[in-house]
Amino acid sequence: MLVISEKDARFLVSVEDAVAVVEQAFAAMARGVARNYPVVREAVGHQDAVFGVKTGCDTAAPLLGLKAGGYWPHNIDKRLGNHQSSTLLFDPDSGRASALVSANYLTGARTGAASAVATRYLSRADSSVLGIIGAGVQSEYQLRATLAVRPIRRVHAWDPSAANLAAFGRIVAQLGLEYVREPDCQAVAAAADILITVTPSQRALVEKSWVRPGTHINAMGADTKGKQELDPALVAHAVLFVDEMAQAITIGECQHAHAAGLITNESFRGSIGEVAAGLREGRRTSHEITLFDGTGVALQDLVVAELAVRMARQQGIGSTVEY
Secondary structure (H helix, E strand, C coil), rough: EEEEHHHHHHHHHHHHEEEEEEEHHHHHHHCCCECCCCCEEECCCCCEEEEEEEEEEEECCCCCCCCCEEEECCHHHHCCCCCEEEEEEEECCCEEEEEEEECHHHHHHHHHHHHHHHHHHCCCCCCCCEEEEEECHHHHHHHHHHCCCCCCCCEEEECCCHHHHHHHHHHHHHHCCCCEEECCHHHHHCCCCCEEEECCEEEEEECCCHHCCCCEEEEECCCCCCCCECCCCHHHHCCECCCCCHHHHHCCCHHHHHCCCCHHHEEEEEHHHHHHCCCCCCCCCCCCEEEEECCCCCCHHHHHHHHHHHHHHCCCCCCCCCC
């Protein structure tokens, strides 16, 4: 078995690399050669942690595996990241475990990549102003991934933490972009061509009236029942795209509008995989408000882990252990 450490995973896979393989995974899902199995996600009952397992298979690759991990809110006291996860890959021909990959960095990279794939296909080609609500760890992944697909020149951001905003501002400046710290979410939404929400919020942060026609929104924070970042009226007004519909209406941003009867399963134009594969239309006009509900699926994790394994074997990186 090949074991890839967190340090090696960061070295082997860039956010830009992740965009390419995540797009391929979404398209494979749309073509029916890859699928995600039901997600297990539960409160642990210890350390206020939430633990989950995501699994899936791509029969064309072939690729089989799982990612296990979750959120430990008190890890800051241990000088560890709150999000902890690992990906286990299996040989699809024999079922034997073949690689164990540290997935903390890769989870951030694949989340940014999913957002970027949606931005590539759904935002206006001339989009140059990025708005980010939530300037925590994930914001850097979102920024770098967006830069891989759109010519961003200015970034507007809001976060309840001044320290987060300052740290994110330094990253934006290092990339040579203009940075605007906004006093509230409304100001971010009003300025954005592309709006990304990436918070753990459980209440609406963005109202329908704040968003300009032609804006593309990536709602990336809601991945659990109860989480919410957008006004359900905004969700109902937007043209909707998902990574996976079953998750979007149960644990994603769309759960609230769906539960309220504001949208139905027929309200969705399609999955981002269908758009990437050329099976469904994306944006139709420059005035549409498009919304991608990114809940996170197993195949995103598996393809970035497989890329890390492939690169590690080519470069002689990682530890091989008997198993």
